[in-house]
Amino acid sequence: MRPSQSQKSIRPSYHHGDLRQTLLRSAKQLIAEAGIENLSLRRLAERAGVSRTAPYHHFSDKNDLLCAIAAEGFRRRHQTAAAEFDNKAKSMLEKFHVYMNSYVQFAVDNPEEYELMFGRSIWKQQNSTEELRAVAYPCFQHQVDMIRCWQSCGVISGDNALRSAQVIWGALHGIAKLFIDGIYTDTAKIEEVTQCAIDMFIAKTI
Amino acid sequence: MRPSQSQKSIRPSYHHGDLRQTLLRSAKQLIAEAGIENLSLRRLAERAGVSRTAPYHHFSDKNDLLCAIAAEGFRRRHQTAAAEFDNKAKSMLEKFHVYMNSYVQFAVDNPEEYELMFGRSIWKQQNSTEELRAVAYPCFQHQVDMIRCWQSCGVISGDNALRSAQVIWGALHGIAKLFIDGIYTDTAKIEEVTQCAIDMFIAKTI
DNA sequence: GATGCATTTTGACACTGTCAAGATGTATTG
DNA sequence: CAATACATCTTGACAGTGTCAAAATGCATC
Numbered sequence: 001m002r003p004s005q006s007q008k009s010i011r012p013s014y015h016h017g018d019l020r021q022t023l024l025r026s027a028k029q030l031i032a033e034a035g036i037e038n039l040s041l042r043r044l045a046e047r048a049g050v051s052r053t054a055p056y057h058h059f060s061d062k063n064d065l066l067c068a069i070a071a072e073g074f075r076r077r078h079q080t081a082a083a084e085f086d087n088k089a090k091s092m093l094e095k096f097h098v099y100m101n102s103y104v105q106f107a108v109d110n111p112e113e114y115e116l117m118f119g120r121s122i123w124k125q126q127n128s129t130e131e132l133r134a135v136a137y138p139c140f141q142h143q144v145d146m147i148r149c150w151q152s153c154g155v156i157s158g159d160n161a162l163r164s165a166q167v168i169w170g171a172l173h174g175i176a177k178l179f180i181d182g183i184y185t186d187t188a189k190i191e192e193v194t195q196c197a198i199d200m201f202i203a204k205t206i
Numbered sequence: 207m208r209p210s211q212s213q214k215s216i217r218p219s220y221h222h223g224d225l226r227q228t229l230l231r232s233a234k235q236l237i238a239e240a241g242i243e244n245l246s247l248r249r250l251a252e253r254a255g256v257s258r259t260a261p262y263h264h265f266s267d268k269n270d271l272l273c274a275i276a277a278e279g280f281r282r283r284h285q286t287a288a289a290e291f292d293n294k295a296k297s298m299l300e301k302f303h304v305y306m307n308s309y310v311q312f313a314v315d316n317p318e319e320y321e322l323m324f325g326r327s328i329w330k331q332q333n334s335t336e337e338l339r340a341v342a343y344p345c346f347q348h349q350v351d352m353i354r355c356w357q358s359c360g361v362i363s364g365d366n367a368l369r370s371a372q373v374i375w376g377a378l379h380g381i382a383k384l385f386i387d388g389i390y391t392d393t394a395k396i397e398e399v400t401q402c403a404i405d406m407f408i409a410k411t412i
Numbered sequence: 413g414a415t416g417c418a419t420t421t422t423g424a425c426a427c428t429g430t431c432a433a434g435a436t437g438t439a440t441t442g
Numbered sequence: 443c444a445a446t447a448c449a450t451c452t453t454g455a456c457a458g459t460g461t462c463a464a465a466a467t468g469c470a471t472c
């Protein structure tokens with residue numbers, strides 16, 4: 001039996017301690033600082049105090065590492081979204097408000113991570129990891145389920161649940177991206193834009 | 207006087223003939239073939255039959271070249287959008303249909319070019335060229351103007367024109383991107399999703 | 413024909429991701 | 443405890459990238 005330091009990782013590293021987690025942590029930090037396009041495995045290794053190729057024993061690829069970070073993002077987002085939706089103290093309409101604002105806010109607060117999670121680099125071609133898909137698809141599905149739910153209880157109008165869900169998610173994604181990428185520049189009006197989207201989507205009580 | 211081959215360019219190059227245009231053409235082709243991330247100035251130069259650094263006398267940067275391509279895309283898109291909106295044979299409602307479908311279709315038909323035009327690489331930081339901004343901003347503005355117009359004539363509901371425009375454009379952008387980036391995978395349903403967006407945005411006649 | 417300038421090339425530098433081969437430490441087995 | 447197996451890390455190397463400096467080339471004009 002090894003002296004168990006295995007609190008945060010099933011199988012801690014031998015030489016470094018826990019290189020995998022260290023790399024993930026540094027990577028997230030470096031991305032937040034300098035953007036995805038400035039993340040290099042070599043700089044990452046340097047920060048962790050190991051040689052350039054050490055990361056390759058924990059991630060098969062640069063893409064593999066990116067997928068791992070994105071997966072973590074999906075887990076986090078899924079958790080908060082689920083918690084917000086399960087809040088029994090709020091009405092369905094209120095929770096729709098919360099969901100819409102929370103989505104855009106998450107994206108704007110973590111622009112680089114959001115870019116990574118929904119960017120082409122990960123999803124195009126066959127780049128997505130098994131692990132990533134296993135985490136992301138339920139997250140997608142949950143979004144669709146929630147919207148379907150709002151629709152069936154009359155908060156949202158329309159008769160085709162899936163299509164409406166795709167449109168609303170599209171709107172959230174588009175608004176978030178236009179702000180993140182610097183095309184919508186008036187970031188002080190993020191909530192106003194989101195509020196306008198809410199107004200346009202909720203069912204009009206005649 | 208040189209044997210004038212200067213039909214398509216104001217100032218043809220001396221040695222190559224018209225390297226600038228050749229580079230732009232090859233770049234667009236190469237992007238369409240292999241995606242933006244696989245575009246390199248060196249390969250571009252090789253294709254044009256010049257040395258690696260020749261492009262630097264026509265574009266200050268790789269970014270400069272990308273901006274030039276994007277600018278061309280904006281010009282093209284602006285032209286067709288304007289033509290469709292100025293079509294006097296169609297009603298305002300019909301033209302709203304056309305606009306929505308045309309937007310998404312343009313994006314899906316030219317995914318790499320769309321990615322370039324609205325991607326972060328060009329707009330983040332100070333990357334956008336003077337020329338690009340000079341072409342893109344009127345294109346943005348025209349979209350807002352059109353939507354404002356549809357709103358004032360009752361096709362779209364709502365009382366804040368700018369916000370509604372931002373939401374609708376956001377929805378178009380988001381839907382397009384989710385399809386392009388491979389998150390919405392059922393590409394056969396693009397028109398259905400767009401149609402659903404239209405239904406959700408047009409004013410309900412009670 | 414000589415000069416000036418636009419254009420292109422060659423050489424070089426600092427990066428990048430990634431592979432192959434060797435070195436080092438840990439765990440397990442005899 | 444000694445020996446073997448294996449995970450981990452390092453060194454060296456290769457091909458590729460964007461970009462700069464300096465030299466070479468060709469065209470136009472004086």
